[in-house]
Amino acid sequence: MADLLTPALLPTTSWLRLPAHHAWLGAEGLELLNFSKNSKMPAGFGPLDLEGNLPNDAEPDGILTARMTHAYALAALQGIPGTEPMVEHGVRALLGPLRDHEHDGWLEAPSAPHGRKQAYYHAFVALAGSSAVRLGVEGGRELLEGSTAILERQFWSEDEGVMRESFAFDWSDEEDYRGANSNMHSTESCLALSDVTGDRKWLNRAQRIVTRFVHEIAARHGHTMPEHFDRQWHLLRDYNIDRPTDELRPFGMTPGHFMEWSHLTLKLEAALLRADGIAPDWMLRDAHGLFESGLKYGWAADGQPGILYTIDWDRRPKVPARAHWVQAEAITAAVNLLKRTGHRGYEKWYRTIWNYVDNVLIDRKKGSWFNEVGPNGTPTETVYPGKGDLYHAYQSTIAPLLPLAPSLASAILSSDAL
Template sequence: MVVEEWDQAWTTLDGYRGVNANMHTVEALLAVGDVRRAERILTRVVHGFALSNMWRIPEHFDAEWNPVPGYNRDEPAHPFRPYGATIGHWFEWSRLTLSLRAALGDEAPGWLLDDARSLFDAGVREGWAVDGAEGFVYTVDWDGTPVVRQRMHWVVTEALAAAATLHRATGDPMYAVCHAQWWAYAERHLIDRDGGSWHHELGPDNRPGGGTWAGKPDVYHAFQATLVPRLPAAPGFARALAAGLLDT
């Protein structure tokens, strides 16, 4: 596992430990082909933290990697360290689990596909339209109750990526149905045909808002959602594009 933050002089290590930083570390390790280190981190998070917590991944830990379930309870909509479990990360870990499985090939343990499917199923079950309106809620409490009901664009893009990757891995048409349904939702509510890019945040009523994210600073999530269905699960995006694997 990786630590989170040093001071500018690289002398003092912050006591916070986070799963988000480790998720993006796995993404980076897979991108450069360091599969075994990616496997070690992903195994602990997905087949450890997630599996033992009904797939509601604990995000925040102390310096000894003890979960801190009440972290940021007073700032539940924090853009990077929100309180509770973050639905979009379940989809992101699902996709990364499948990418690791593809990278390992014949050496991949069987639980990778099972856990990827379980994370996806949990994200749909506890995230999609759970308050009666279309869209994924941002976070849930440890019993699955929605906490922040705003709809963040990046959550939909990660759900799209996970659905596309699972469909490629399994051939199950259910994932194609989900993918089509969520793209239609994005077309109706998130893609800004007048101002460009995607609305980054919608209220529970699916109208554009800005309580957590102001403006449109993030393009990579939406761009990635268009690439994932057109590329294999491994190698990483840059290597796959360089190798001419788009639409193969």
């Protein structure tokens, strides 16, 4: 069993059974895809401002380029015109100006050849490569093989069962840090790599990462996810206390990541069930616990709707901005739990969060979603400026209609739901 397998097994009143909801998801996905084409630059993709334009000083962003390449590959696999050329463009950029041809690995921007090499970024490059291979675009195999070689040689720590965090541009000076965020996205990448390469070691690595972070760390902390550790696995409670709005490593804890870990745990469980017929019984329990903690400490924690960005160690609101990606990941977590269990409570939250996105985050004047809003729904740029890229929002429009396993690109190829 991978999940309930088909929305047809859910009650007839479930949104997942309703053709109008399917049409709404498809239409919203197309809006996101079309809007994001403005981010194309000669050497990759760049960040858009609130108007949906590239700022005058914009430059290609490697992380964004990898994520856009992956998202457009998902769209191209669905047969959406105009998206495959965007994938080809992204692959060329990642193999060209965004690749470090001297030291290997990837540059976060062509103008930053001496920037640090981050596991977070390289996980997305591997994800983009796996999706490009599924699509069959030129250069996809080279991108996949190059990125997996880097993950193997530089980032994977066999002794710890996690990804190392970062290195200097020449692969010296390993950072004294172990982070939940980079390992969370590495889990997603490992699941996709397992599907595309057929190599079981990637599934095993996803299981080792999730076991440490979800079943050991989060479970010990009441199904909340501490994010910052040193290389000896001491919790860094004051990490970035002076930078609470950091966009990747904020102080405290991030309820949106509770949600993201929740649905990735379910996807891992489904992948193990498909492969072996068995999976650890804690996976569903821990996925449920993380989702419930995300709601308890994140949703309307300051009296206003939406899931806020961060909480402190007393689990009180810290940064109240409502980031778009947080709501998108909560949608995916709710719908994956719904498909896994059929419980009507998850249907309620799936609807509630989509209603919030539709009424508050979707920008019907300029397009796409606001990257973040304040508690009262007014667009802000406290943490995330401009408009977000496709990655989180677009996946939230297609995940509801796909099984929990295999990973999204592989599921699209084997599904008639999209």
